[in-house]
Amino acid sequence: xxxxxxxxxxxxxxxxxxxxxxxxxxxxxxxxxxxxxxxxxxxxxxxxxxxxxxxxxxxxxxxxxxxxxxxxxxxxxxxxxxxxxxxxxxxxxxxxxxxxxxxxxxxxxxxxxxxxxxxxxxxxxxxxxxxxxxxxxxxxxxxxxxxxxxxxxxx
Numbered sequence: 001x002x003x004x005x006x007x008x009x010x011x012x013x014x015x016x017x018x019x020x021x022x023x024x025x026x027x028x029x030x031x032x033x034x035x036x037x038x039x040x041x042x043x044x045x046x047x048x049x050x051x052x053x054x055x056x057x058x059x060x061x062x063x064x065x066x067x068x069x070x071x072x073x074x075x076x077x078x079x080x081x082x083x084x085x086x087x088x089x090x091x092x093x094x095x096x097x098x099x100x101x102x103x104x105x106x107x108x109x110x111x112x113x114x115x116x117x118x119x120x121x122x123x124x125x126x127x128x129x130x131x132x133x134x135x136x137x138x139x140x141x142x143x144x145x146x147x148x149x150x151x152x153x154x155x
């Protein structure tokens with residue numbers, strides 16, 4: 001009962017709705033929301049994986065109007081219930097797809113920029129999955145692609 005009281009105390013915007021002759025309370029959180037790009041949920045989420053999708057959600061939730069944020073890796077780990085190494089790996093995945101840009105500042109928190117979906121790496125689909133099949137590329141193939149990408153990238 002104590003837990004239920006605490007939870008209901010946090011939700012202030014409740015509405016009563018009648019469904020099939022039963023009156024229930026539903027929450028109305030339209031004042032507190034964040035936006036995730038449909039393109040991410042409709043394709044990239046599956047390719048990036050569940051941990052990267054969780055991290056992307058945290059970044060979207062914390063992003064300001066300039067689409068930047070600076071949650072600590074520890075905070076993301078705590079909020080998602082995953083390890084710090086999983087958060088770091090997820091950030092690398094999001095960076096490799098150019099979904100986010102990380103501004104690394106020594107001695108301070110990193111700043112994360114949410115990039116427009118026009119910047120995202122659509123060509124990475126062909127690299128990660130073999131053309132003409134759904135077979136996942138082997139680890140050696142993936143590492144070869146990553147190394148080639150870094151050597152041909154313009155700065």
